[in-house]
Amino acid sequence: MKAPGKMLPRIVGFILRRPVTVRYPKERLTPPEGLRGKMKFYPERCINCGLCARDCPSGACTMHDVEGGKKQPQFDLDFCTFCGQCAESCPKQAIEMTKEFELAHYNKGEAIVK
């Protein structure tokens, strides 16, 4: 039958049920395996090829001088889109995406991964 408030009998019981929303800082959901969060960089594996910086779509990954006259990537998370292309382009698996996603910070340039 077509009637107004047709859904009501089936939803009124929700008043007594627990809401689905999570009270975030107190309760947390666990992210799935394979979430792309903040990256981890292993400088010892790096061969200074610069492919990560070349493929980075957002300019978050740039090459910087390190000791010995070589260049290694730095990741500015303010720019990063967490696509994981750098980790995929890297021939030596020197970059790894972790599950860490709570990356809020106050000032620009505070979240740089070296």
Added chain:
Amino acid sequence: MPRVRLPIGPQHPALKEPENFMITLDGEQVVDVDIRIGYTHRGIEKLMESRTYIQNLYLVERICGICSYAHVVNFSQNVEEVLGLTIPPRASYLRTLVLELERLHSHFLWLGVAGHEIGFDTLFMYTWEDREVVQDLLEDISGNRVNYAYNTIGGVRRDLGEEQKKRVLDGMDYLEKRATFYKEVAVNEKTILSRAEGVGILKPEVGKRLAAVGPTIRASGVAVDIRKEDPYASYGDVSFDVITTDSCDVLGRVVVRVLEIFECIKIIRQLMEKLPAGDLVVKAPRKVPEGEAMSHTEAPRGEDFHYLHANGTDKPDRYKVRTPTMANLPAVVEMLKGTFLADVPIIVAAIDPCMGCMDRVLLLKDEEKPGERISWDQLRVYANTWYANRGWLG
């Protein structure tokens, strides 16, 4: 009663994105509509010309937040066509899987938005809760909830494990139950019917003439579906129906989308069953030889069309995108004429507009006053003096 010109937009709660509908009202009745677009022009096409194909994968994805994967698939298909690559069957199946999951999430999202436009916020909350299930699945499969970054040129970037497969199937069982609930509610709730039935009429011949696409035209009884007519990815391997209704109104568009949810679930189950083993990606060179390609996919909102002109470097020479909203907007003008002001939001929402994806062109000309271009620095000086004149700057 005198005629009133009422601006809907660029900032208006009914529109989630800035676009301007100048509505001429006679009482509560809409006499004329003037659509002005271009408020969210981002220059993506131009930007693509200065980026490599790998970088463009992630830029193309950001044309639209909801149907992002359809754009990436289009882009990859274009590049693969110019390169002459054939992607492995497993990659093709996985692409289809993500495309269908995306359609599911888009349709659930739209159902909620449509509910919100007619004040049915409870429906909005429920559908968005169910959409979380799809998004969790997408996050599980691809590593992100929106803009999945799942595709790459020549295949896909991640494999699907057995456990993930099971989670996808479990999710489908849950969503099927929920969709059945919405199917009952949508066509039986009196207040929804009174708002959707006979509203925003688009006759099939008008719709065809104005080249409407997707669920908008399918609700007018025209069975147009790129998945069926020109199967891409693995749509040729699965069986599904093209849903049409002939009620030509907003209710028809609701029904088409709700029934398409069931078709999505059907397709995903078949994909999970038939998923072949094999490689995920074929190696693609960085430089793309000279050539051009066109690709179209059935995005959740309708036909999404991409064109690529490559010039032998690692950057495209020209790229063109035509999103489904662009094709549907002329039909909106037809639908709006003669309706009530109260129906404007739901009629506009019924095509599932994505204004941000649509704005490919920015017109600097205005018929009333000639346009004036100012540079960023001039704008900054202007803003500072404007605030200083009001004494709002220290």
Added chain:
Amino acid sequence: MNSLLAVVYLLVFPGFLFLFVASLFGQYLDRKLYARIQRRVGPPLLQPFADFVKLLAKEDVVPDYADRVMFTAAPIFALTAVFAAFLYLPVVASVGLHSFQGDLIVVLYLLMIPTLAMFLGGWYSGNVFGVRGGMRVASLLFSYEIPFFVALLSPAVLAGSWRLSTIAGYESGHPLAIIVSLLGFVIGIIALQGKLERLPFDIPEAETEIVAGPLVEYSGRRYALFRLARDAELFVGAGLLAVVFLGGPYPILVSQPGVLAWVNGFVMFLLKTFFVIFLLILMKSAVARIRTDQMVSLAYKWLIPLALVQITLAVVLHSLGGLL
């Protein structure tokens, strides 16, 4: 001493301060239960109060093209009328703070003023959405006021009095009267929902159509007053229905002497009022907003004829000598 007591009655309990708290609690209940039905968490208990205080502290803008006097006066009118109407409701004792033969009519008229104030506020705000919303308010006024009036008159006819406390007393003595006027109660609830501009009748301030209608230009203190007036109207309107249809502060059958009766009456009144508010919340939780023309045709095709049936029933029963 007596006059001091009167001031306490008027300002603290069961007067303005009580109404203020009760309205904010009504708003809390409205938001919380609505959220729970939608499976959200909902606001904490003090949120309505915090909102009110925050709004008082906010910048208060009067648009250049608005009529300053009317723009300011509209929320004050609305609030005053609702607070005045509350004085006639028998909240604690069987008689309200002020009571006379015919106070039902006064309350009904006072409860109409917030609607008119909304119209004026929208009209004089000079905003195109405000004007449009104001016109919607005015055009819908009669579609819910007539059934509301007629429905509320039927218990009065049954009781043979226009006095709220007498009607409530009659109903507690004759529980059958509640069942006889059940139809009127349903119409009253629907019309009250329209009067309060809540879903599915929130046409004048339809967010997705005309932004917030009459309230679009209001901010700061004036907006806070309007909001408070709306919340108070919710409580007073629900209280009125509770008094007229459900017997107000009278316990349904049992009655105690002395202070206990006083407490009992107050608890009964609150229970019945919040029961009505609960019905209003349920009503808005699973419907879509209807259109102006649909609202008008609903009122004239269904609500008014049914209200007339109800009052005819009441007149016939009364002329036959009333209920037992």
